[in-house]
Structure formats: structure tokens, C-alpha cells
Amino acid sequence: MRPSSDRRRALALGGGIGLLIVFWALSAAGTLPTGRTAVELVAGVCATVAVCVGVRRNRPAATLPWWLFAAAQATATLGDSLLYGIGNLLDRHRFPGLWDVCYLAQYPLLVAGVVVLARRRGLPGGLTDVLDSATIGVAGALVAWVYVIAPGLSAEHSSSSSFATRVTALAYAASFPALFAAGLLLVLDRGRRGPAGYLLLSHLSAVLAASLLYLPRQIDGTDQNGGGAQLVALLGALGLGGAALHPSMRELTSTRKRSTAVLSTSRLLALTAAALVAPIVLTVQSVRGETDGLVVVAVSSGAMFVLIIFRMAGLVADQHQAAITDGLTGVHTRRHLDGELSAAVDRALREGHRLGLFLIDVDHFKSINDRFGHPVGDDVLVEVARRLRAATRPGDVLGRYGGEEFAVLVTDLPEIDLAAVGERLRRQVCATPIRVGTRSPGGHLDPPGRRTDPPRPGDGPRPAGEQLVAVTVSVGAAAIPTHAADTFGLVAAADSALYAAKSAGRDQVAVSGTIGAPAGGDQLAVSGAAEAL
Template sequence: MIAWLGVLAISIVLRVVLEAQEFPYLVAVAPYMLISFATPVAILVGTLRHRPPHRAGWFLLVAAQVFYAAADTVTVVDELFSGEFLEPTPADLLYFAYYLLIAAAVLLFIRRRSPGWDIPSMIDALIVAVSAGLITWVFVLQPLTSDSELPLNAKLTQSAYPVLDLMLLILAVRLAMGTGTRGTVLYLLLGSLVLMLSVDTVYLVQNILDGGGVSEAYLDAIWMASLGLLGAAALHRGVRTFDLRSEHVVLDASPARLAVLAVAVLMAPGVQALVWLLDWPLNIPLISGSCAVMFGLVMTRMAGLVAVQRRAAVTDALTGLRTRRYFTDALSLECRRAGRTGHGVGLLVIDVDHFKRINDGYGHPAGDQVLREVSHRLAAATRAGAVVARYGGEEFVVLAPHTGPEDLLALAERLRSAVADLPIAVDDELLGVTVSIGAAAETHPEPDALLRTADEALYAAKAAGRNRSVLVTPSPTATAA
């Protein structure tokens, strides 16, 4: 990869120097063509050398760059001999194929790295796309389509490039904001796409302003840098893990992501102000429609963020059960309802027996695995309408509305059996895990009193030998199972 970057740097310098020294066209453009032809070879060599688990995306990049090199060759031949190809020229058709293939490769990378829908990243990409689409239309497509001197074929051909660039921009944003491993390969690939989109935009705008072809060496130098970064990405050993999903959660509202979205949303009023300063005709429906669409997308994102935060506030991160805070609120609410209607409220307090031995003997990751499996079994064995929560450490609670003493004791036994009947796999071993359960049922309960009664029943179950259920009712008699 270092050798490749060295060749790239030398070629870029030569391209600029040869143009400045007014060498013949073929000599001046030779360094550019070298990088154009070498890029698919570099990608292929990197893919075969590092052997990433999924190679289809990289092979698509090879094919895309072959079409790109062929298009460059046709462009040089046309420029050298005639320059009279009618649009769309053969080079345009080859460039269009390049765009489609590289878009397919990036889309494949996205699907490998983020197998699910990842709705937040999709919405973020749409926000950026609407903003970029507005800028593209106002400053590129509208001047092109309104030029009465251009034939229709030329208008359609030149308009296709910014549309295809916009497609790549959406995919690049989706790739950057989605899940997956971060690292050098991702940043090189994104850098290549950003440079390509930027120089394409500059080329189109300059072409519009100059009214003719643009062949400045500095544009070729940026295109070469874009191709070089793509080749470097394939030659980096990080391609072996590039399309794997990351074990680390990508922040849904990181400062960088919020900054990108803020800039995208502010583009619409910024474009309107710039058009007004330039004294161009204001396209009010287009700008207003763009603002309305982006506002709707931002509100959708905000609703998603609020839902995620609310879910996180009431869901235990380790077990997926409800949190202690959620359970406390639910218990108070149910007790108030029971006070009005007189229905019974049952409560179970569940503790994993000898849990400290598991942590000490097998480590905390094994203890976490036991807690997750116990949580799953408790949730699966509990009837609908009950609240299952992690109360703290290895202790769980089950709130069972409209439940009398006998039904509550049957539920406690069902939960105890669900945990004890099958061992839990930990570090290639099967551990027998049991729970002790304290149960309390009242018809006019007070939250604190009901919880205290269930807690006393739990202590009684532990004192009686563990792996059992004990029910305490308001009557003096205690029932055990």
C-alpha cells in the first residue's frame, strides 16, 4: 500500500508539472492514465492478497474501474484525434456503467456491514440527499436544462452525471453512518468517494461557466487522488474485516452526525439567501418543498430518538427485562387501581441461588450469561399482562395483577421449575441453576407493604433450603411449596 501511495504521489506531481511545462498532450496526460489503468489492478491484487471473507464488492470495484479506465481511454483518443463525438459519447456510456457498478459495490458493502434496515441511518442519508439534491438542481441542473443552445441529448447526458453523483452521495452517507467496523479501509473508501463527488461537481460547474470542456491538470490530480485512495483501501489489510458488523454500538446521535444533519438542514435557507444575493429567480415551491421534506424527516428522527431513549430508560441493558424504576411505577399504579376496584395484586420476588459462587468460579461474563438465560425463562413462563423486571443484581420481580394467592403460588412454582428443570450452558459446561421465590398477594395492597411481605417470603424460602417458593398472605398463616 505504501508503494502504491508513493507511485500515486509521483504521478500527481508529474501530471501537474508536465501540464505546466506545456508538454504534448499525450505526455502530459500519461501519469493520469497510468493511475487510471493501475487502479483496477491494485484493487484486484489487494483482494487476492488479503482474501476478505466476502469478495463480491471488491470484484465489482475492479469491474467499475476497468470501465472507468476504458472511458478515460476513449476520452483521450477523442480529444487527441477529433473531439467530434456526439453526446452521449462512447466514453459517457462507459462512465455511466462505472457509476452503476461502483454504486452496486458500495450497496453490497452496506448490506454486509448492516444486515438490518438501520432506519436512523437511512433517514439521515435522505436528509443529506434532499439538501444535496436542492443544491444540485439550483446550481447545476437548472442552468443546464435552461441553456437553449445545448441540444437535448447533451442536456440529458450532462444532467445524468450530477444525478449519478447524488446517488453515490446517498450511498456514501449511508455507509459512513451505518454500523460496521471503523478503520482505515472505511476512511480511505469514503475519502475516495468524497473526492470523486467533489471534483465531478467542480468539473460540471466549471464546464457550465466556461461553456466548454475542462482539462486543467488540477482536476486530473484530484481524480487521481480519488482513484489512488480506492486502490489503497483494497491494498490495506483491513479489508479482511471491513465488511464485518462491529461489536461496538455506533452512537445514534453522535456530535459528528448531528453536525452533518445541522449543515444539511441549514442548506435550504442558505441556498435561498445565496440565490437572492445573486439576484437569480427564486424557486419558492422547490425550496419550500425541500424545507418541508427535511422538516418531516428531522421530526421522524427526533421521534425515533425519543422512542429509543424511552425504551432504554425502562429496559435493563443486560437482560432485556423492565428496569427497577419501571417496576416501581407499575406497582404503585396497580395498587391504586386495586384500591378502587378491589381486585387482587400478586407480587413475586425471585433470587438466583448461590449466584456469587457462579461469579467467583466462572467469572462475571458467565454470571451475565446465567442472568440473561434466567431472565429469558422467567419472561417466557410468565402470563401476558404481568410485569417482569430486574430488581437489582441477581434479583428479579414479577408483578401479577388480578391474581389471588393460589394462582400466584402456581405461577411461582411454574417459574421455579422453568429455571431449575434445564441446566444452563456456561463455558462449555452445563450448570444447574435454581431460584428461590417469595410471593405475596393482597386485595387492597400498599406498594411498600406488599414488597416488604414478598421480601420476607423470599427470606423464608432461602432459610428453608432454597429452590422453593413461599407465599405470605395478610392472614397469619404462611403457605409454602
Template sequence: MGRDRWAGTAWLVVLAGCVVLRIILGASESDLLVTVAPYMVITIATPFVILYGTVRHRPPHRAGWFLLFAAQVFYALADSLAVADDYLSGEFLEPTPADLLYFTYYLLFATAILVFIRRRTPGWDGPSVIDALVIAISAGLLSWIYVLQPLTSDSELPLNAKLTQSAYPVLDLMLLILAVRLVMGAGTRGPVLYLLLSSMTLMLGVDAAYLATAIADGGAVSEAYLDAFWMLSLGLLGLAGMHPGIRHFDRRTDTALPDASPARLGALAVAVLMAPGVQFIEWLRGSPPSVPLISGACTVMFLLVLARMSGLVAAQRRAAITDGLTGLRTRRYFAEALSAESRRSLRSGQGLGLLIIDVDHFKKINDGYGHPAGDQVLREVARRLSSATRAGSVVARYGGEEFVVLAPHTAADELYALAERLRSEIADLPIAIDDDLLSVTVSVGAAAGGPGRGPSGGVCGEPEFLLRTADEALYAAKAAGRNRSVLAGTTPVPH
């Protein structure tokens, strides 16, 4: 850690010194190459700082960081060509070779962020995609009205220059979408994420300021304060690349992020209100607002927000009936299903089976391996139970280390065979806990229900009767030595 701290401090010292020197030289009458020298030191050093961090900390998946390194190499080459072009000719004849290198930088950087997103959030994350689209449409509207439209309407610029300059805000918008998607998706939080996002946000902001200044001044700009902010953005990116947290940056977290946190809803509210806000500002300025464009943006964002709200309602319904740890049904859902299936069984005369399954000696697993290992065991047991039951059955977590299986249209002999199959599914294959293989067994109590009355006078198909008799059978399985199945009303089979 001492070496990492020293490297980070050294990079900060070099960054601060170069930023201050660039501002001082910007106010002087120094030669161009001398003036931009501090900026070039940072832009050339940044990819090698990222490479140093990647080699030093050796993250498990390095493709994203190597792509960032390559992107920054192209960025440094593009800056070098841009400075050389400015020094030799004093004019920007677009598109220049530097522009092609900048475009390559954007594509490599975007690919790196996509790699991070796919590693941190495997699969389809619809809510985050919708949120990113809402914010992107809002930002795209601002970009068109205040950047792209003024550029394309400037009759003095040749077509090649218009196309080249218009490409940059479009590429910035692409990075903005990916940045929003990265922060709103799942994955570990920490310094690396916040440094990376701060760098991207600052870079996008300075690019927007550069374009706005260029439009206002009618040409290219190279103000020292813009260079200073670009340097700070590169410095933050370098800090992210050399931070030890890159070892687990692309690891998906087991903690679910709130799907409708105040920050996320606030960002969406600002994005949705941006369109009418722009229309009002343009009206105050006396400029004719682009009504079709703003109306179209409002319509699309409104439909996206409706889709988002529909997704939130569906997610809340799923959360109410889904156990957060195992992904099985909840006890509440099971109780409602048991009541419904019991009524159906009594009407139709068909059998109804109930299994209560308890993980043997689960406290020893928690005490010996820790609660995360215990959670892993519960998740794996749940997965095996789900895969070994037939369609139409209800598998639920009943509480703690207890599970229940509700099997409609199942006779007593079929129910015992199912109980034995589930017990064997758990016992026959150890569960991997870190570097250990842990043998886990379960005890199963089974109760078969249907029309008629039991020995105590209760109706066999009623929920209370099934739960009580299955629990008694489970107790008998434990008393007989565990790792066995017992059907209520029968003698435990020895193993």
C-alpha cells in the same frame, strides 16, 4: 502483517509517483496518451488492488468487495474509452459508450455500499434514513441551482448531451445519500470505513468541480489537478480494499452510537441552513432565487427534522425503561409496574405473582470465559425468559445477574408452574459461547400476593411484602442446592 504493510506501502509509492508525474506532464506539451498514462495506471490498477485485498484477507462476506472490484473494472474501461475517444476525435459526442460504462460503474458501486449497509445495520434504521434524506435534499438543492439548472438552460447543448451530463450529478447525489447512510448507521468503525468514506467524498467533490469547470468553460475539461484528485480518490479506495480490517468491516457493533452526537447535529444544522443560505447568496448576486424550489426544500426538511425530533424523544423514553444489555425493562420501570399492579390487585381481589430469578454461579462464568461471554449468557437468559412468559407480564433485569418477572392475575399454583417452566427453559438447553456449549441454570424465588395479611402481619399484595418474600424464597432455593424453584411458604422440592 509484514506482507500487508509492504503491499500498502508499495501502493502508496506507486500512487504518489503517478500523481506527481501526472501534474508534471500536465504542464508540458506532451502527447495526450503520455500525459494521461500515470492516471490510467492508477485507474486500471485499482480494481486489482481491491481484488488482491479480498483474496488475501478473505472477509466472511465478500459480495460487497467483489461488487466494488466489478465497479472499478467498468470505471477503468470507461476511462480507457473516454481517453481513446478524446485522442481520436478530440470531441465528446454524448452520450458515448464510455458514458454507459460510467453509469454501470455507479450502479455497481451503489449496490456494493447497499450490501455493506445491510450487513452492518440489519433491519430498518429510521433515524439514519431521515438524516440521510435531510442532507440529500440540501445537496440536491445545491446541485440543481448550480449544476443542473445551468446545464439544462444551455440552449447550445443538444438534448442527448443535456440528459447525459445531468445524469452524473444525480448519480453523485445517490452515492452521497448512501455514503451518509453508511457513516450514520451502526457498525464497526476503523480505517476501512474512514478510507472508504474519504474516497467517496473526494470523488464526489472532484466530480462537482469537473462539472462546474465544464459549465464555466463551456466544454469538457481535462486539467491535471482534477486527474490528480481522482487518482487520490482511487488510491484511498485501493487502500480500503487491501486493509486487513475488511475481515470485520461489515460486522455490526454491539456498542450503540449516540443518536444525537454533536457531529451529527452539526451536519443536520448545516444541511437545513443551506436552503436559506443559497437564497441569500442568489440575492447578493442579483439573480432571481428559485423561491418555489427553495421553499419546498425548506418545508420538506422542516418536516423531516420534526420527525427526527419525535424519534429522539421516543428513543429517550425507550432508553429510560429499557436495559441496554438485555433489552428487558429496567429496575425503575419494574418498580413502577409493581406498585401499579399491587394497587390493582388489592382493589380487584385478583392474584399477583412475583418471581426473582438468579443465574447460578454467574461469577464462575465471568471468571472462566470472560465478561463478554457473561454478557452473552445474560442476553440469552433474557431472551428465553421473554419468550416463555405470557402477554401482560413484565420481565425486567433487576440488577447484575438477577431478573424479575411480574405476573398479574396469577394464583399461587399457577405461579409455581410458571417458575418451573422458566427454570426448565434455561436449564434444558445449553448456551453457545464461541465454540463451547455452556450449561446454565437459574434459581427462582416466587411470591404470590393479593388481599389478606401474611404471617408477619404485612399485606400480601404490597410491593415490599412481595419483594421480601420472593427474596426469601430465592435464598431458600439457593440453600437447597440451586437450579430449583421455591414458592414462598412451601418446602423446596428436591431434584
């Protein structure tokens, strides 16, 4: 890190601490609120500028979230200017006011920024994280409404302002769970956040806390000068500015590989607590003899019930997908493939369709593991699976049959195309060498710059620590009803053809029915005919 960058961050940190000290000194001296308001406004402007500077200097992969955060902070600062300028200095303060429009506009900007940020990072759970966040958000909104917002609305208001007051309060109440749920997307994300991520979360928390401090007192007219909401807003602005200026803000927008969401113990406890909020609130309100919030409790309880049902349905779907998907290659498992094969055979025999089975074995795979290590062998299997998937049609079933062996199930296949399809699969795999990271047999990355194989003409430049592995496959093909009359016979015929292909020298296709010929005879003729196609 350049010394100048360290100095700039030190100056920014010192400036933030200085604003806090000035704010505390003005509060302790009991001076007019104008000074504290000025400090808060300065902090808001500085936070907006800091986001712009951070985007320019740190150059994150995605800038849109940060521009949305800057717009939200600028909007909130404008609202503060209107509230403490028109409302307090000109003594025209009442709720709601023009400043509330600015405060409410801050929420969709923040929510949009967080959602874009979360999608850029790659949500580990996708829809499940959204459902979990929404469930907990609804529970938090219920508590905020019953114990923070509703008591203020129960106060006497003039008939002319009552409707506007309730509509504005409802708008705040709808904004709270949206921002809360959006913030939970980052909390539930198990990826690396860095200091910038935690500072951003502190900013989101401060926005919610400031609004919860501001709203009730503005509704009943007991707080004209902001009170604790000013300090919380000041801290939130400093958190946003610090997040944007810290170099780790680049990590927040870096795309990561999506992983499978796990219903951890902590998340399960959080969802359980959220589901219990409605009955607990209902019990407390009944004991206190208050029935005004029963409709809100009922609606919130129904919303959480629906969200949890969708969450459980998603969990069942995830578990089913995990059960039929190979954890390494992402193709179907042997168990799922056996079930699909049995059903496809019955359907083919019943409807008179031709069903093809292709068994594909990676040639000399043990030597790849012995030479480069098992991690590189795993990388090779992943790439072979990807290439085989690219060579299949929609409706074909690709699965990992065992170890380095794959299987492809093809429906509605004319017999004349059996060898051609097998050759297409073979060519797809061996068309180009597989580029993998150089690893030692122990699984560790080799030192940068080391290459264990010489460059080949036409390969192009290769990064240090990376090499090419030439991979070929042998393919055995059989079809129903041509080569077998049931599932067991089809598998046996394809397996015998695969054995013949390997015995004849590997890197070729053998079709069942020619396996009785002398080695190198009809088997090679089948492959040669496919080459002509």
C-alpha cells in the same frame, strides 16, 4: 505479517506514486492529453484488479461490498475509455454521451456497496444515522445544483439536445446526494475504520469531486480534455486500490454489536448547519436577483424539514426506550415494571382475569462477585436475563426488579399453572452452566490458559480463559385475585413467597399461600409437584 506481503504492499504503493509522478510530468510538459488519459486508464484498471487481489488475499468476512466497489471502478474506467476515446480522439464529443451512462451507473454500485458495508458493520444508530446522512446529503445537493449544475444548464443549448442535457444533469444531481449520504454512514459510524476505511472514504470523496469538476464544463462545452477531473479520478482510483490491499479492510466488514446512537455536539452542529443551508441559499439568491433556483430551494427545504421531523420523532422514541430499558441486561427497568404492574392489576380486577407475578432472585450472587469479580457477575446477569426472556410468552413483562432480582408479569394465567410457570422459569435459568470469560476480581482477563474450575464430564472443550459458572434461582409466585386484592398486596405476597423459597434451601419455587407451613414442608411439596409437571 509475512515479509512477502509487506513487499507486495510496498510495490503497490510505489506503483501508485509512480503513476502520480508520470501524470504530473506530462501535465507540466504541456503534452497532448492522450498521455494523461492513458495514465488515468491504467490507474482505473489497476484499482479494479487490486480490489480482486485484496479480496482473495485478505479474505474479508463479507466480499459483496468489495465486488460492488470493483464493478463501480470498472464501469467508471469504461466511461473514461469512451469519453477520451470516442469523444476526444474521434472528435465526436458532446454532452450527454454514452460515457455518461457508465458514469451514472457507477453511483448505484457505490451506494449499494457502502450500504451493505454499513449494515455488515452494524450501524450504531440504525435509521437515525440514515436520516442524518440524508439530511446533510440534501443540503449538499442543493448547493451543488444551485452553484455548480444550474449555471451550466442556463447556457444556450440546441432544442434537440436540451431535453437530454437536462435529464442527464438531473440524474447526476440525484446521484450526488445518494453517494454523499451513503459516505456519511461511514463517517457517522463510530467504529474502528483503520487505514482501509479512510482510503475508501477518500475514494468516495474523489468520485464526487471528479463529477463536480467534470459536469459543468461538459455541459457548457468548455472542457474537452478532462482537466482537473482526471487528476482527482486518478487519486480516487489509487485510494480504492490501497483500501482493498491493506489488511485493515477485514475490519470494515466485521460484524459489531449495535450500540445506541448518541446525538453528539458535532452531529447536532452538522444537522443545524444543514437545516440553515436552504434559507442561506434563498437569501443569497434573492440578493443577487436570481430566482431560477427558488423551486429547488423550496423542495429541498421541505425535504429537510420532513427528514428532521422524522429524526426528532426517532430521538424521542430512543429516549423513551432508554428510559424503560435496563442498561446492563436489556430488560425493562423497575420503574417501567411498576407502571405495567399497576395497569395490569386494574385491568385484571376489572375484567376478571388472573394475573401472576413472579419474583426471581439469583442464588448466592454475592459469592459469584467475590470469587470472579463484578464484570463476570454482570455477564451472569445478562445471560440470566436472556434465558428468562426465552422462557416468557409474548405479552409477558420481564424486568430487572433490583440488583440480582428479576420480575415477570404474566396475564391470563389459570391458578393451576402458577407453580408450573415458575418452575419453567427456574429450569430455564439453571438448565446449563453459564459460560463466561475468566476475570480477576479487578475485572481484568486472566492469562490465557488459566482455568479456575476443573472440567466436568460432558462440558466439551472450553477455550482458554473461559469457564463455566453454575447458577440457580429462587422463585416466588403470587396471583390476583387469589393471593391479593391490589398491587401492594400482590408484590408483598410474591416477595414473601420468594423469601420462603430462599429460606427452604433456594433453587426452588414457592407459591404464596403455603408460606405458613413448616420449612421444607408445603414449600418443597409445591416444588416437587412442579417437578412432576
